[in-house]
Amino acid sequence: MSDGARTASPRTATPRGLHVSFGVQVAAAMALGVALGVLARALGPAGSGLVQALDTVGSTFVQMLRALAPALVFTGVIASIANLRTLNNAAGLVWRTLLWFGVTALIAVSIGIALGLLMQPGRHAGVGLVAAAPHVAGSWLDFLTGLVPSNALGLAAKTKLADGGATTGLSFNVLQVLVIAIVLGVAALRVGPAADAFLAFNTALLAVVRKVLWWVIRLTPIGAVGLIGTAAAQYGWTALTQLGWFAAAVYIGLALVLFAVYPALLALNGLNPARFFAAAWPAIQLGFLSRSSIGALPVTETVTEKGLGVPAEYAAFAVPLAATTKMDGCAAIYPAIAAIFIAQFYNVPLHVGDYLLIAFVSVIGSAATAGLTGAVVMLTLTLSTLGLPLEGVGLLLAIDPILDMGRTAVNVAGQALTPTLVAKRAGILDQAVYDGASRAPAFDEPAAPAAA
Numbered sequence: 346m347s348d349g350a351r352t353a354s355p356r357t358a359t360p361r362g363l364h365v366s367f368g369v370q371v372a373a374a375m376a377l378g379v380a381l382g383v384l385a386r387a388l389g390p391a392g393s394g395l396v397q398a399l400d401t402v403g404s405t406f407v408q409m410l411r412a413l414a415p416a417l418v419f420t421g422v423i424a425s426i427a428n429l430r431t432l433n434n435a436a437g438l439v440w441r442t443l444l445w446f447g448v449t450a451l452i453a454v455s456i457g458i459a460l461g462l463l464m465q466p467g468r469h470a471g472v473g474l475v476a477a478a479p480h481v482a483g484s485w486l487d488f489l490t491g492l493v494p495s496n497a498l499g500l501a502a503k504t505k506l507a508d509g510g511a512t513t514g515l516s517f518n519v520l521q522v523l524v525i526a527i528v529l530g531v532a533a534l535r536v537g538p539a540a541d542a543f544l545a546f547n548t549a550l551l552a553v554v555r556k557v558l559w560w561v562i563r564l565t566p567i568g569a570v571g572l573i574g575t576a577a578a579q580y581g582w583t584a585l586t587q588l589g590w591f592a593a594a595v596y597i598g599l600a601l602v603l604f605a606v607y608p609a610l611l612a613l614n615g616l617n618p619a620r621f622f623a624a625a626w627p628a629i630q631l632g633f634l635s636r637s638s639i640g641a642l643p644v645t646e647t648v649t650e651k652g653l654g655v656p657a658e659y660a661a662f663a664v665p666l667a668a669t670t671k672m673d674g675c676a677a678i679y680p681a682i683a684a685i686f687i688a689q690f691y692n693v694p695l696h697v698g699d700y701l702l703i704a705f706v707s708v709i710g711s712a713a714t715a716g717l718t719g720a721v722v723m724l725t726l727t728l729s730t731l732g733l734p735l736e737g738v739g740l741l742l743a744i745d746p747i748l749d750m751g752r753t754a755v756n757v758a759g760q761a762l763t764p765t766l767v768a769k770r771a772g773i774l775d776q777a778v779y780d781g782a783s784r785a786p787a788f789d790e791p792a793a794p795a796a797a
Contacts, residue, residue: 371630374569381570382577392578399574403634406568409561410631410640413554417643419526420551421661426530427544428658434771441767442663446671447708449610449759453602453673454707457681458700460598466591466682467689523665558643565631565644572634576746588744591686598678599751607762614769620779624652625761632757636749641757642668649761654778655768663767667760674752674759675720677707680727687728687737699731706730720752721745 381399385392429435533540608618622629628645635641646664649655655663681703688695706727721738728735741748768774 370566371569371627374566375573375630375634378570378573378575379577382574382579385574385578396575396578399571399578402571403568403573403575404571406561406564406571407635407637407640409564410635410643411637413558413561414639414642415522416550416554417558417646418522418665420547420554421646422523422526422665423530423533423544423547424551425658425661426527427534427547429662430534438659438663438767438771441771442666442763445763445766446667449606449673449763450671450677450708451704452606453598453677453755454681454704456598456601456606457678457707458685458703460594461682461685464590464594464597465689466588466594467686523669558647562644562647565627569630569634576750579746588741591682591741592744592748594682594686595679595748596751598682599674599755602673602678603755603758607758610762610766614766616765616769616779620781621653621762621765623781624648624779625758628761629754629758633750633754636746636753638668638672638753638756638760641753645757645760649764652778653761653765654775655764656773656775659768659773660764663764664760667763671760671763672723672752672756674755675749676723678755679720679748679752680707680724683724683737683741684727684731684733687733687740688731690737690740691734693733695731702731703727720749 378399381395385395385399388395429438533544607621611618611621625645625648628641628648631644632638632641638645642665645668646660649664650657650660684703685695687693688699721742724738724741725735728737765774765779
């Protein structure tokens with residue numbers, strides 16, 4: 346047996362089988378999670394232990410992904426900046442990326458406005474809805490405070506009050522980590538040979554992070570049981586009764602963007618939409634389950650590079666940027682429909698200028714709230730800009746977790762789509778990988794990245 350055969354066989358047998366069956370594993374896990382969640386809900390108080398177990402499994406899985414995200418962003422962006430020197434027109438890639446962020450967001454918000462006007466969700470809401478002012482609100486100043494790192498690690502302390510006590514924990518602001526990595530990467534290039542040791546260490550650290558990421562990804566089916574089971578047990582579908590028309594409008598808008606707009610953009614750029622979904626579906630699934638673009642970020646970057654053929658040096662920059670600022674579900678479709686819903690519910694007339702303002706806030710506002718989390722912040726930014734009552738947010742909180750699953754799935758799909766379109770139009774997309782002719786398993790054990 347030749348050396349090539351000896352090295353190829355062990356690498357292709359098991360991982361390719363895993364890749365083929367991975368979607369089936371996650372789908373089966375979701376079905377099991379739904380069954381366990383429904384069972385726990387039917388048991389009532391007796392099912393509290395099962396609910397707790399499901400919640401622990403799901404939250405632990407997402408916590409592991411979120412723990413990897415800052416290290417992946419930091420090392421990946423520095424490596425990508427060092428390697429962008431090998432790509433022609435790196436600055437042009439950045440501007441094209443931002444341009445496509447805006448284009449797809451504008452399309453999404455236009456669909457949201459159209460559905461809000463057509464379906465009139467605020468006119469079909471139940472009269473028993475109770476409004477409550479939100480605890481957090483968006484502000485245009487959040488963009489500046491989110492960009493400027495509060496410390497060298499991008500760490501933020503948060504204190505929560507519950508049951509008469511207070512708990513304080515640390516969390517990473519991924520947008521600030523992104524800014525820090527960009528600054529250090531550019532500085533390393535300007536320093537020259539003296540920074541070679543730093544770049545070599547960063548390359549080695551990136552290889553280690555990707556190895557750990559591969560281990561966590563293998564746990565996705567287990568995490569799926571906990572995540573979908575918790576959603577089924579805690580939220581059910583009873584909360585949709587009074588807001589069913591609003592939820593329908595949101596999900597119709599999400600479906601139009603995901604299954605009509607995105608495929609059309611791919612087809613117009615000479616890319617097979619079916620191939621895109623085949624490669625990106627694991628990340629989209631995880632976004633739906635985890636309700637976190639940052640939690641899904643490691644998987645999104647993996648499928649964008651290994652499944653869609655986007656160069657690693659560009660994907661490591663574009664995907665983390667998209668995960669913090671590119672949110673067609675949370676920052677475009679949802680706030681547009683929600684703002685129209687609240688205006689209709691409170692009988693506040695909106696005019697052409699107001700709809701143009703909704704579009705502007707949706708296209709620009711996702712960057713203004715990038716350092717924060719959740720669609721509530723984006724919605725409050727939209728409402729405050731329009732002068733609508735912030736108490737209207739309280740009307741929608743009951744079903745927000747159900748809507749957030751679909752919103753995040755669309756967010757993640759868009760975060761993989763934009764780098765793919767930009768790479769294709771720039772002529773740097775590996776078409777053979779995209780078409781599946783030489784596609785490596787999306788969840789194969791990662792090889793060490795090349796040194797800068």
